[in-house]
Amino acid sequence: MNVSEVISITKPVGLDNDIDSDVEMSDSENQAQDSFKQSIVTPGELVTDDPIWMKGHGTYFLEDRTFSSVAGNISRVNRLLSVIPLKGRYQPETGDHIVGRITEVGNKRWKVDIGTKQDAVLMLGSVNLPGGVLRRKSESDELQMRNFLKEGDLLNAEVQTIFNNGIASLHTRSLKYGKLRNGMFLKVPSSLVIKSKNHSYDLPGNVSIVLGVNGYIWLYKTSTGINSATNTSVTSNTNMFRASVDTTGSYAIGQGSVSITRLEEESSWEIYSDKNDPNISNSVRSNITRYNNVLRAMSFCELGITEQRIIMGYEASLSYSNIGSLIDKESMESICQDIINNEKMRG
Amino acid sequence: MSRNTEISTNERTYFIEALKCGLRLDSRRFDEIREPQISLSKTEFGYVELDWGLTKLAVRVSAQIGKPYEDRPFEGLFQINCEISSMAWAHFDNSKNSNEEILIARIIEKAIRRSNSLDLEALCIIAGEKVWNITVDLNFLNFDGNFVDVGCFGAMLALHHFKKPDISIVNGGEDIIVHDIDERQPVPLSILHVPICLTYSFYNPGNKESNLKGEDDDEIYLLDANLIEEQVREGSIVVTLNKNRELIQLSKNGGIPISANVLLDLSFKSMKIVDELTELIKKVISKHEKERYEELNLKMLEVGADR
Amino acid sequence: MELYSPEGLRIDGRRWNEIRNFECRINTHPNSSDGSSYIEQGNTKVICVVQGPMEPALRSQANSNEATLEVNLSVANFSTTERKKRSKSEKRMVQLKTTLERTFQQSVMCNLYPRTLIRIDLHVLSQDGGMLAACTNAMTLALIDAGVSMYDYVAAMTAGLHDQTPLLDMNGLEENDMSTLTIGVIGKSEKLSLLMLEDKIPLDRLESVLAIAIAGSHKIRDLMDSEVRRHGNIRSSKLAS
Numbered sequence: 001m002n003v004s005e006v007i008s009i010t011k012p013v014g015l016d017n018d019i020d021s022d023v024e025m026s027d028s029e030n031q032a033q034d035s036f037k038q039s040i041v042t043p044g045e046l047v048t049d050d051p052i053w054m055k056g057h058g059t060y061f062l063e064d065r066t067f068s069s070v071a072g073n074i075s076r077v078n079r080l081l082s083v084i085p086l087k088g089r090y091q092p093e094t095g096d097h098i099v100g101r102i103t104e105v106g107n108k109r110w111k112v113d114i115g116t117k118q119d120a121v122l123m124l125g126s127v128n129l130p131g132g133v134l135r136r137k138s139e140s141d142e143l144q145m146r147n148f149l150k151e152g153d154l155l156n157a158e159v160q161t162i163f164n165n166g167i168a169s170l171h172t173r174s175l176k177y178g179k180l181r182n183g184m185f186l187k188v189p190s191s192l193v194i195k196s197k198n199h200s201y202d203l204p205g206n207v208s209i210v211l212g213v214n215g216y217i218w219l220y221k222t223s224t225g226i227n228s229a230t231n232t233s234v235t236s237n238t239n240m241f242r243a244s245v246d247t248t249g250s251y252a253i254g255q256g257s258v259s260i261t262r263l264e265e266e267s268s269w270e271i272y273s274d275k276n277d278p279n280i281s282n283s284v285r286s287n288i289t290r291y292n293n294v295l296r297a298m299s300f301c302e303l304g305i306t307e308q309r310i311i312m313g314y315e316a317s318l319s320y321s322n323i324g325s326l327i328d329k330e331s332m333e334s335i336c337q338d339i340i341n342n343e344k345m346r347g
Numbered sequence: 348m349s350r351n352t353e354i355s356t357n358e359r360t361y362f363i364e365a366l367k368c369g370l371r372l373d374s375r376r377f378d379e380i381r382e383p384q385i386s387l388s389k390t391e392f393g394y395v396e397l398d399w400g401l402t403k404l405a406v407r408v409s410a411q412i413g414k415p416y417e418d419r420p421f422e423g424l425f426q427i428n429c430e431i432s433s434m435a436w437a438h439f440d441n442s443k444n445s446n447e448e449i450l451i452a453r454i455i456e457k458a459i460r461r462s463n464s465l466d467l468e469a470l471c472i473i474a475g476e477k478v479w480n481i482t483v484d485l486n487f488l489n490f491d492g493n494f495v496d497v498g499c500f501g502a503m504l505a506l507h508h509f510k511k512p513d514i515s516i517v518n519g520g521e522d523i524i525v526h527d528i529d530e531r532q533p534v535p536l537s538i539l540h541v542p543i544c545l546t547y548s549f550y551n552p553g554n555k556e557s558n559l560k561g562e563d564d565d566e567i568y569l570l571d572a573n574l575i576e577e578q579v580r581e582g583s584i585v586v587t588l589n590k591n592r593e594l595i596q597l598s599k600n601g602g603i604p605i606s607a608n609v610l611l612d613l614s615f616k617s618m619k620i621v622d623e624l625t626e627l628i629k630k631v632i633s634k635h636e637k638e639r640y641e642e643l644n645l646k647m648l649e650v651g652a653d654r
Numbered sequence: 655m656e657l658y659s660p661e662g663l664r665i666d667g668r669r670w671n672e673i674r675n676f677e678c679r680i681n682t683h684p685n686s687s688d689g690s691s692y693i694e695q696g697n698t699k700v701i702c703v704v705q706g707p708m709e710p711a712l713r714s715q716a717n718s719n720e721a722t723l724e725v726n727l728s729v730a731n732f733s734t735t736e737r738k739k740r741s742k743s744e745k746r747m748v749q750l751k752t753t754l755e756r757t758f759q760q761s762v763m764c765n766l767y768p769r770t771l772i773r774i775d776l777h778v779l780s781q782d783g784g785m786l787a788a789c790t791n792a793m794t795l796a797l798i799d800a801g802v803s804m805y806d807y808v809a810a811m812t813a814g815l816h817d818q819t820p821l822l823d824m825n826g827l828e829e830n831d832m833s834t835l836t837i838g839v840i841g842k843s844e845k846l847s848l849l850m851l852e853d854k855i856p857l858d859r860l861e862s863v864l865a866i867a868i869a870g871s872h873k874i875r876d877l878m879d880s881e882v883r884r885h886g887n888i889r890s891s892k893l894a895s
Binding site: 605 | 745746748749751752753754755756757758759760761805806835840841843844845846847848849850851852853854855856857858860861864865868
């Protein structure tokens, strides 16, 4: 079918464009030529005729021809040809520190929403149960699962493995993981969270943050419980417990402080307590709100999120005495501009 | 209605391979329909039982007098009612909510009602006040594929067979007398054209990519699918034509893409079958008329001299 | 009021082979959805929002082999010149919804997302002919925006017949008076995924109507593609910086 048979009149293109601005009836050929400069491919487009390439994600093939199945950038790595989509849901990888919400209590497992295509699972055997690490899982544990974690609870965990069908399996076998309390939750696009070694930070203003790789964030009052002094005195022969609590990522368990050496005796139900700290001061609460708005501003301007930038954003926001005004578009843009400027200044 | 879960992979593969060899499981040709068995009721007008292979349908046409729509005071009322219950096939839902059932009802309605096959203005008695309200009830008794074609054919047959009671208007338009059929001969309906639906089912012998990006059109199409063929099919198109070479409606509700050339081809080929089926209706009805004429000795009631 | 003047002009001043003003935007709802789009074809305006692939809300929707598509079509009460309450379970709505689901079941690579649900919400804000076509186009764009793997674009267009002349891209007045054919074409090919003709046309005229409708669909596909590329390039350069 001859496309030139069809008349279409599109709006005149802007003057800041390279295309001839005196041509009001722009046809598709001009625009197509411009776009071929970048390597964006769209679904159904022929990527290559060469049979030598291995076909990766985002492509499909017929005989020798490879076509793209998503809108994205072509990636050629060794012999693997794939198309990376511009947008997509978070893809879990082993070792990712994520924040999730329980959606279902099932047979010896919980289903957790972490923003992926299928909900992740948290097996009963992958959590710490009160009474120590080597406690055997009994039938009564299965029946009491809801007492530990129920629908709607938020927790931070690590991705342990990914099954063949794409479902992630989580674990909370460390004191720094578990149920979250004393704070608030927010979501940002997962592409903005830059992966780093550590994802729990203490921020100025008595606020701490858990920055999940999946874009789910937990802001909370910094715990006054475990401090670095007690941790460094942990000996390695305390039941092979993974003392993965490091100095920056200390995690408060419930209200009281629980030192590792006394974990067995404590058999604390506090790790699954549903009670918040009753003494959260107003200043801490307003700081949490401030951080929340700064993160929203960074998400709005599509800025990558790191600990440094959050702190810079917080400092920039201190000039706004009314925290609520931070949600205006201009304020958000100015905060992000300050962050970028600060970064450039520090080199 | 969950169609895809009822057939095993082996059955499906066997079927497709047979198609590739040019064989259909009931040894019909690819473009051959099953022979309809028609039985018209001798005692009442408007009741027809239709057997199309193992698919069975009972149709009844009934008429009542009612008030017309306000914006159409000269037109009669016409409804088509499809009753698909789990009597026909265990997988049909008794409630009318299934998407499949609504599609079937909608296509039959578009083919018959929307195309004005029945002359609605001839149903008018007193404009703005009294008109005939014709209802066609399609009761599907057994499902062996292809409710659309059978339903449409059955409905048209029943409409041809039906006769409404004769009426006379008295008192200057105030009252109507509806005459009993024993008193006066009933009057047939005025049918403007006869739409015939034909359903083609598509099967893809290759893989999806070759269907979408390949150069040749090697999809296989079958006319008048039975139950197994319908369960395995990957797409279907309903073409409705009448004897005057008019395309009444075309419906392709998803399914594998087919090329425009194939579509045109199918439409032209369908004309022959449409002609045959329309002839069949006319033949059956006129035969029935003649029998009735002989039986009731209506010759004696005729007024007029023989020449 | 004549629908087609002897000089070859239609009621809105277009020629027989001229499409209405086509505008499309992608990623219009970045916070509330995985993919979104907005289409204007003349005065017909449709918003499409895609959520997914995601965990199905009902266990019964989880198909172990492929993704389930769920389309919700809601036509606003104010979409036509006269305000009219429309029910979602009306037969016509169910038919359109099922047609869209089945059409995209073929062009989305559903086997890549087993046990998930892709939920598509279409909102028709204004109707002036070509509603099914606009919905199809909006769905294509929104699914591309969500990063769902698809074999190709599904571009839809309407065409009708006035006397002996085929007319491309029918508006509301023309649709009421003439028979209209809606088709959905796969990419640049001549394969038809969606086909709907609701009123009579002479069989011998089918070819000419089909021909201009396919040409129109190809044009729409090009317009959609250039918008996807434009948006993609902007986004790509942002990610790089």
